[in-house]
Amino acid sequence: MEKGLPPPPIIPPNVKPEKLDSPKHSLISRPGFGSAGRRISLLANHFKVLVKSPDEIFYQYTVSINSEDQRAVESKGIGRRVIDKLYQTYSSELGEKQFAYDGEKSLYTVGPLPQNKLEFAVVLEESFAKRGSPAHSGSPGEVSKRSKRSLHPNSFTVEISYAAKIPLKSIALALHGAEAEKSQDALRVLDIILRQQAANRGCLLVRQSFFHDDSRNLTDVGGGVTGCRGFHASFRPTLGGLSLNMDVSTTMILTPGPVIDFLLANQSARDPRNIDWTKAKRMLKNMRVKTRHNNREFKITGLSEKPCNQQFFPLKVRSSDGGKDGETLEVTVYEYFTKHRNIELKYSAYMPCLNVGKSKKPSYLPLELCSLVSLQRYTKALSSMQRASLVEKSRQKPQERIRVVTDAVKNYRYDDDPLLTVCGISIEKQLTQVDGRILEAPKLKVGNNEDCVPRNGRWNFNNKPIERPHTLIEEDQQYRRSGPVARVDKMFELITAKLPGPPQFILCILPERKNSDIYGPWKKKSLTEFGIATQCISPTKINDQYLTNVLLKINSKLGGTNSLLAIEQSSRIPLIKDTPTMILGMDVSHGSPGRSDVPSVAAVVGSRSWPLISRYRAAVRTQSSKVEMIECLYKPLANGDDDGIMRELLIDFYQTSNGRKPAQIVVFRDGVSESQFNQVLTHELDQMLKAFQHLGESKVPKFTVIVAQKNHHTKLFQSGSPDNVPPGTVVDTNVVHPRNYDFYLCAQAGMIGTSRPAHYHVLIDEIGFSPDDLQNLIHSLSYVYQRSTCAISIVAPICYAHLAAAQMGQFIKFEDFSETSSGHKSLTTAGSAIPVPELPRLHKDVAGSMFFC
Incomplete structure (x- = not known):
């Protein structure tokens, strides 16, 4: 491209733009099939689905769950428990209908419920709303009363209202090429049935994948993070009919165990004294923990401002005669647990406490009494080391993947699901046979018009070298402790001072991996201010292939092909x-x-x-x-x-x-x-x-x-x-x-x-x-x-x-x-x-x- 020329317009500058009517586009249908290439017999991880009762109709109902104080219940965990209890209590009022519940606002049955609108009172034996009350928040007597209150029956009001009909035969219409509006809805109901089955087994649900914490499925990737292997399962319309797509799936979870172990691993710290508590506070927020002393679950909302042996809270103590009127003492969290609860704390005294209360009403727990609950998703980006570890440890050869997926379809016994049975749905247990073709590789031109x-x-x-560099310039030692932007600025000052003119290309050897803090400022400076092509490397192992790959990148950046x-x-x-x-x-x-x-x-x-x-x-x-x-x-x-x-x-x-x-x-x-x-x-x-x-x-x-x-x-x-x-x-x-x-x-x-x-x-x-x-x-x-x-x-x-x-x-x-x-x-x-x-x-x-x- 010629440099320095203004970009010419695509049209002459004096032409007045005409207004174009934007055509409305819609997805095209398949125009035909390919025939090129050598034939090959293949298998795909799709399992053929047979539907013997295609005339069945799903009825969709909207579910509304409110607690005693008329607040809407949003938690999926509570929602599933409430609906399970509702079915156990009122199955006759529901016409003995089995149903699929999505954990939120929708419930599906095969055929209608007895009425279009139903309302029920549901009582759970354990109050989820109050099970998070910390054990130290009052006097020992009050703790006992709180424990009793947390086991008190908790009431919910559940409203079920008719919303829509979803005919199962809409899937059959879609399979024959029709644009059936309801087919996606029907497929979603079938997928919800699979999700409900996984939820009943105690699995972690992530979209259409599910995971359970069998130790054989867990892979530690470092940093307090574990890869958890599970399965993806979804119904898909295909040219060969309805199929169940079953595949191995992986999600990242927090490594279950003591919170202190997680923090040490997450920050690569040798001992608790090296923990960055500001970073720990951000990381721990919203994690769920279980306490060792009373086996209860809590959600972390933050950390205490002071260490356990300096964090005071008001403790109400009963009078000596057992009356209600007693004095209120200011005690530390450490003193409360060690003296009033007789719980030994080995190392929590000088650490912050976990706050499991609200911002205006904190509730504190010593760190060493808490362990991370299993199957909590880790949604932050993985480091390059964690990604590499996950890839290496989760690889499966084709035959092993076939075995694992086939075993899963057999073991989960989807044919026995009552809702799928009502619809006459059965699933074959072997992979689908597929005809494939192998396309011929294109011929290439490389180097000086050589055929490849x-x-x-x-x-x-390999073995194509390039010219040696003009000069080598090393960063001044005194700037290595500066911030990344300052380091890059100083390095470019050094380059400008030592070279007679702007270089055509700079090879930058980074002190750390390419995702280091220097990388972004270096690329920004070179590409936006100086207009110089650069290649950053941080080699850990050098061989012919590594050098070839680097040279390929350099040649491309310099305009070569x-x-x-x-x-x-x-x-x-x-x-x-x-x-x-x-x-x-x-x-x-x-x-x-x-x-x-x-x-x-x-x-x-x-x-x-x-x-x-x-x-x-x-x-x-x-x-x-x-x-x-x-x-x-x-x-x-x-x-x-x-x-x-x-x-x-x-x-x-x-x-x-x-x-x-x-x-x-x-x-x-x-x-x-x-x-x-x-x-x-x-x-x-x-x-x-x-x-x-x-x-x-x-x-x-x-x-x-x-x-x-x-x-x-x-x-x-x-x-x-x-x-x-x-x-x-x-x-x-x-x-x-x-x-x-x-x-x-x-x-x-x-x-x-x-x-x-x-x-x-x-x-x-x-x-x-x-x-x-x-x-x-x-x-x-x-x-x-x-x-x-x-x-x-x-x-x-x-x-x-x-x-x-x-x-x-x-x-x-x-x-x-x-x-x-x-x-x-x-x-x-x-x-x-x-x-x-x-x-x-x-x-x-x-x-x-x-x-x-």
């Missing part, structure tokens, strides 16, 4: 070779769970230099926290300009493609669920069209929009083989959607564990690819990832978008997200405007580079 034929999804670039498709170089890609075509990869990166103050980062990469499809430019913007739909594809400003992502990429395509405008755009979208497909078309595609309208374009390009999903639960296996499916395996029959246009593709060679195919959904296809042409294009785009010498599991543009979002997200790591921060406003769910800090724009010298590689 990948074998088993891989090729080799490591490999091209042979048909790309010779301009022979079907439907792309003759028509200017831009390929987009789109992704949104969200902050850590629970951090609603950190903005999300949207990234879109667009191909450049048509007819090539291996070089990309990235456009990245911040947007409202946790929002998945991309907000800045089109961004009109007050002065009439458009500062959106699409304009930036369209102009770049025009500049690098000899003044050709894209007549076709292939969009690859990552990270959206099936429930969001229509939003991609109505929101994101509409923004793209508005960007064209703003540029004055009267002719709208043809769009093909494809969603790529990695996080799904369909696995493919070779029949009778211990190995993973071969690279290039595609499946577009049997286990795919009965109407929508989707297919599974396993482009990568799975060397360890069990391969996960990518699940591609074609939402619209105005370009008109044949199934074979589209599958081959997507397969080929898995071979042009410039950082790798092997085919990857998802198309390269999506990987690039993910990298760009993650890297530029590091720029705002040290931003202050207070109300004074600059940036555009966004609305919270409560409707109040909060600022979204803007990302700094890339320097013009690197804006068009593949800086994200």
Whole structure:
């Protein structure tokens, strides 16, 4: 790309923009099936479901639970206990009907209840509302009374009101290709039945997955965190009929055991004296603990301000004659438990207490009396070490996964569930047989126009070295204790002083791993202020493959191309070779769970230099926290300009493609669920069209929009083989959607564990690819990832978008997200405007580079 030139408009500046009518798009149906490739017999972890009574009707009822003081009960745990008790007490009034309860507001029966509106009084023997009363909150006599009161019957009022009918046959209609409105509702009822069964077994429920704390399922990954293996189970409509998709699933839980052990592990502290209690307070909030001395459960609300032996509270002591009127003493928590309760405390005296009360009415417990309850989810981001440990310890070979999943379907005896039995639902016990095809690997061009034929999804670039660096510059020792931003500033001052001019490239060797605090400020400084390509490394083990991978990244950042498709170089890609075509990869990166103050980062990469499809430019913007739909594809400003992502990429395509405008755009979208497909078309595609309208374009390009999903639960296996499916395996029959246009593709060679195919959904296809042409294009785009010498599991543009979002997200790591921060406003769910800090724009010298590689 020529540097220093102003970006030319896609249209002449004097043309007045015409208003385009945004066409209304809807999901397309499958146009046919692919036939290319070598046939292969496969198995999928789908279990065929037979429905013998399809005319049954689910009745949905709204459930309202109120406590004695007329407050609505929100806790799922209490809700399930109340409804269980209701069934035990009033089964005759319910017409002996079995029901499925979702734990919240909905209840389902097969056939109607005796009345459309029912009201019941339900009594639980144990009061959940008061079981959290701490043991020290009064005199010993009062403690006894509190204990008795906590076991006093607790009353609830339950209202059950008719809401809707959901016919089971709507699933059969959907299986035959009809857009049955109620089919998703019926499938949801079936899934709720599975969830209820898991809840009755005491499992932790996470969406459609369930976990129990059998020690054989637990894997310690360090930091007080444990990987818990369970199962995903969901009913899915497929081309081959209704199936149960059963898969191994993993969630992260807090390692159960003494709270002090968790804190030591979480902070990598040698002993309690090294614990950072400010950090501990944030970490422990809302965790559930069980006490050793009275076996009760509490929720942690905070920590005491003072140590256990200095934290006073008022203790009311009865008079000597046993009367109610006694004096009130100020005693420490430590003194109360050791002297008044005769409980030995070995090490709690100098530690804060756990607060399990309310902010205005605290209740304290010594730390060593408390242990973390099992099956509590850990939702914070894992460290790189924890992730690596989890991956290594949770790998399963294909045959082992087949055995584990098949055993689970047999052991859980879903056929015996009373509700499924009423519907005549039975589930086969063996995996579904599937016909697959192995697509031929694309031929590549590498180096000086050399031919390269990948074998088993891989090729080799070893022993190609580059020139030695101009000079070596080391950080001044005196600045190593400074903050990350200050360290980076000083390092660039040193570089500027020692070099005769701006360097073309900097190799930065970090003292810690790449996720260190220095990384974000370093990338921000080099890419936005200086416009210099940089490569950060922190090698722990150096070999030929490591050096090759580093060199691949450096070459890409400096504008080199490591490999091209042979048909790309010779301009022979079907439907792309003759028509200017831009390929987009789109992704949104969200902050850590629970951090609603950190903005999300949207990234879109667009191909450049048509007819090539291996070089990309990235456009990245911040947007409202946790929002998945991309907000800045089109961004009109007050002065009439458009500062959106699409304009930036369209102009770049025009500049690098000899003044050709894209007549076709292939969009690859990552990270959206099936429930969001229509939003991609109505929101994101509409923004793209508005960007064209703003540029004055009267002719709208043809769009093909494809969603790529990695996080799904369909696995493919070779029949009778211990190995993973071969690279290039595609499946577009049997286990795919009965109407929508989707297919599974396993482009990568799975060397360890069990391969996960990518699940591609074609939402619209105005370009008109044949199934074979589209599958081959997507397969080929898995071979042009410039950082790798092997085919990857998802198309390269999506990987690039993910990298760009993650890297530029590091720029705002040290931003202050207070109300004074600059940036555009966004609305919270409560409707109040909060600022979204803007990302700094890339320097013009690197804006068009593949800086994200």
